[in-house]
Amino acid sequence: xxxxxxxxxxxxxxxxxxxxxxxxxxxxxxxxxxxxxxxxxxxxxxxxxxxxxxxxxxxxxxxxxxxxxxxxxxxxxxxxxxxxxxxxxxxxxxxxxxxxxxxxxxxxxxxxxxxxxxxxxxxxxxxxxxxxxxxxxxxxxxxxxxxxxxxxxxxxxxxxxxxxxxxxxxxxxxxxxxxxxxxxxxxxxxxxxxxxxxxxxxxxx
Amino acid sequence: xxxxxxxxxxxxxxxxxxxxxxxxxxxxxxxxxxxxxxxxxxxxxxxxxxxxxxxxxxxxxxxxxxxxxxxxxxxxxxxxxxxxxxxxxxxxxxxxxxxxxxxxxxxxxxxxxxxxxxxxxxxxxxxxxxxxxxxxxxxxxxxxxxxxxxxxxxxxxxxxxxxxxxxxxxxxxxxxxxxxxxxxxxxxxxxxxxxxxxxxxxxxxxxxxxxxxxxxxxxxxxxxxxxxxxxxxxxxxxxxxxxxxxxxxxxxxxxxxxxxxxxxxxxxxxxxxxxxxxxxxxxxxxxxxxxxxxxxxxxxxxxxxxxxxxxxxxxxxxxxxxxxxxxxxxxxxxxxxxxxxxxxxxxxxxxxxxxxxxxxxxxxxxxxxxxxxxxxxxxxxxxxxxxxxxxxxxxxxxxxxxxxxxxxxxxxxxxxxxxxxxxxxxxxxxxxxxxxxxxxxxxxxxxxxx
Ligand SMILES: Nc1nc2c(ncn2[C@@H]2O[C@H](COP(=O)(O)OP(=O)(O)OP(=O)(O)O)[C@@H](O)[C@H]2O)c(=O)[nH]1
Ligand SMILES: [Mg+2]
Numbered sequence: 001x002x003x004x005x006x007x008x009x010x011x012x013x014x015x016x017x018x019x020x021x022x023x024x025x026x027x028x029x030x031x032x033x034x035x036x037x038x039x040x041x042x043x044x045x046x047x048x049x050x051x052x053x054x055x056x057x058x059x060x061x062x063x064x065x066x067x068x069x070x071x072x073x074x075x076x077x078x079x080x081x082x083x084x085x086x087x088x089x090x091x092x093x094x095x096x097x098x099x100x101x102x103x104x105x106x107x108x109x110x111x112x113x114x115x116x117x118x119x120x121x122x123x124x125x126x127x128x129x130x131x132x133x134x135x136x137x138x139x140x141x142x143x144x145x146x147x148x149x150x151x152x153x154x155x156x157x158x159x160x161x162x163x164x165x166x167x168x169x170x171x172x173x174x175x176x177x178x179x180x181x182x183x184x185x186x187x188x189x190x191x192x193x194x195x196x197x198x199x200x201x202x203x204x205x
Numbered sequence: 206x207x208x209x210x211x212x213x214x215x216x217x218x219x220x221x222x223x224x225x226x227x228x229x230x231x232x233x234x235x236x237x238x239x240x241x242x243x244x245x246x247x248x249x250x251x252x253x254x255x256x257x258x259x260x261x262x263x264x265x266x267x268x269x270x271x272x273x274x275x276x277x278x279x280x281x282x283x284x285x286x287x288x289x290x291x292x293x294x295x296x297x298x299x300x301x302x303x304x305x306x307x308x309x310x311x312x313x314x315x316x317x318x319x320x321x322x323x324x325x326x327x328x329x330x331x332x333x334x335x336x337x338x339x340x341x342x343x344x345x346x347x348x349x350x351x352x353x354x355x356x357x358x359x360x361x362x363x364x365x366x367x368x369x370x371x372x373x374x375x376x377x378x379x380x381x382x383x384x385x386x387x388x389x390x391x392x393x394x395x396x397x398x399x400x401x402x403x404x405x406x407x408x409x410x411x412x413x414x415x416x417x418x419x420x421x422x423x424x425x426x427x428x429x430x431x432x433x434x435x436x437x438x439x440x441x442x443x444x445x446x447x448x449x450x451x452x453x454x455x456x457x458x459x460x461x462x463x464x465x466x467x468x469x470x471x472x473x474x475x476x477x478x479x480x481x482x483x484x485x486x487x488x489x490x491x492x493x494x495x496x497x498x499x500x501x502x503x504x505x506x507x508x509x510x511x512x513x514x515x516x517x518x519x520x521x522x523x524x525x526x527x528x529x530x531x532x533x534x535x536x537x538x539x540x541x542x543x544x545x546x547x548x549x550x551x552x553x554x555x556x557x558x559x560x561x562x563x564x565x566x567x568x569x570x571x572x573x574x575x576x577x578x579x580x581x582x583x584x585x586x587x588x589x590x591x592x593x594x595x596x597x598x599x600x601x602x603x604x605x606x607x608x609x610x611x612x613x614x615x616x617x618x619x620x621x622x623x624x625x626x627x628x629x630x631x632x633x634x635x636x637x638x639x640x641x642x643x644x645x646x647x648x649x650x651x652x653x654x655x
Contacts, residue, residue, distance in 0.1 A: 042558035
């Protein structure tokens with residue numbers, strides 16, 4: 001039903017600071033890894049065009065900041081998301097525990113219509129590290145995702161470009177599905193979105 | 206710029222002559238930068254000692270500086286655009302790491318032997334700079350520094366050699382009375398060491414430490430200085446100590462960025478002239494020098510953050526306020542742009558949050574930031590209020606481009622604006638534009654808030 005229109009998919013990526021969100025995004029969008037990324041402040045915006053089957057879609061990606069202090073910002077970035085990616089670091093159990101907190105936070109702030117059906121994708125990043133450093137087992141993660149309603153799970157390495165395209169393909173497909181489900185509702189919302197005049201005019205005295 | 210000032214009783218000519226300088230003249234040519242070259246003693250007394258290059262870029266301002274000193278502060282500061290240049294101006298005659306006991310002796314200068322191709326005009330420019338430098342030096346070497354005068358001069362840029370002492374005076378760390386400085390510095394540096402000792406011998410706050418640990422390698426990763434262990438350990442101590450002493454805020458990402466201009470500037474006072482501070486490994490310095498740099502950085506950062514505490518406490522109300530002020534301001538300055546952003550559903554918080562949280566440090570170079578702070582430190586509320594006007598000037602600079610873009614293009618553009626290679630001239634133009642917006646709109650904004 002939206003084949004004639006340019007399809008925009010809005011994706012948001014969440015997770016603790018340092019799990020590798022920026023590195024994942026850069027690997028996906030620009031195909032490179034660098035040690036020189038700075039910590040994300042607020043959120044960074046990225047874009048990527050993808051062809052899914054025979055459909056071209058534009059992904060708008062919001063790479064958010066992981067530090068808790070920035071969470072109150074959420075609304076500005078979460079609204080209208082078609083898919084939410086939850087990232088943890090396989091070397092950091094705390095970041096894994098926080099995945100469900102990030103999910104809850106997203107559902108509250110994004111004001112999602114059907115929370116049960118909203119697409120999340122879980123990513124365990126940094127699988128390139130030594131086995132001895134991996135502190136979150138795949139099994140544990142699989143169980144966790146199963147309990148949350150069979151969320152897709154990927155084990156990735158942003159550093160060595162492992163599983164990135166596979167993960168983002170699923171992210172894009174989930175987002176597309178969500179976008180198509182939501183389209184009618186969105187158009188309805190747009191129609192009633194009245195452009196309010198500013199109340200702060202005329203006092204440049 | 207799209208704004209009309211006639212309703213304010215200002216002729217558009219006057220305003221546009223200041224705010225709409227053709228961008229082709231705004232210093233694109235200038236790329237060479239001064240190596241920060243003067244040092245002052247670790248005892249904190251101002252002793253510009255030797256200098257190889259002197260490249261303050263504001264030679265034309267000398268007369269304006271005089272105007273500034275006599276006229277009211279609300280006069281816009283005019284910046285003329287002249288090509289930037291860099292000459293070895295003062296031949297260095299002594300070098301070496303400054304000893305911490307060496308205080309007060311004035312630098313010795315030897316007249317520079319001019320290269321033959323240098324024109325008479327250039328000679329004049331150099332002389333103007335040199336004279337400005339000497340007047341500046343004279344000012345900070347007074348037994349009691351006249352802070353009003355210092356602010357007026359520093360607003361237009363501080364010669365890099367005199368920056369460490371000037372910043373410490375401006376931020377309120379160093380007493381204006383030179384007799385009291387040594388004792389004060391001694392006390393504050395001891396106090397810092399005591400606090401470090403106290404905090405680092407007990408168990409650390411794990412969450413704070415973890416966050417600082419992952420941010421240190423991500424702090425200015427492209428500048429070599431910040432890759433050295435010694436730098437990283439110093440920043441780590443400074444940030445952790447600040448965080449535990451300010452529990453309402455704690456460590457918030459971005460504060461790491463804010464520590465670095467101080468660190469780098471204060472470090473520059475301790476190293477040899479021919480060494481570029483951004484390439485320098487601080488571990489080659491004696492421990493008491495490192496301790497002093499660290500302590501000074503810590504206290505100056507603390508002073509700066511006092512003025513913008515609201516930016517980093519829960520829900521970051523200071524930043525939210527500034528973002529709203531920016532939005533209001535842009536609506537007044539450039540209604541078309543403001544409407545266009547609205548039409549494209551671009552929210553100010555989406556692109557300007559970082560501008561506030563990191564004081565535009567992510568958008569411009571370290572050198573530009575340092576120049577900007579000369580002005581911020583000279584403004585009454587530079588970091589909390591004037592900064593918003595700077596952000597407005599920064600945004601409307603791209604008005605023509607932005608108005609042709611859709612949401613996506615706007616976000617991509619503002620994400621990576623073409624300002625990373627800005628020169629001192631570009632920054633100075635931005636600051637003078639901001640100054641004008643502030644003079645025009647400050648009361649209006651206050652009125653709004655009230
Ligand atoms: N070994 C390894 N290190 C990684 C990988 N991905 C990221 N890192 C490293 O982890 C650290 C944090 O990476 P970022 O991508 O900046 O993390 P982030 O989640 O964006 O962090 P915030 O912006 O603070 O929320 C950096 O030092 C990266 O180099 C990976 O796949 N493997
Ligand atoms: Mg990041």
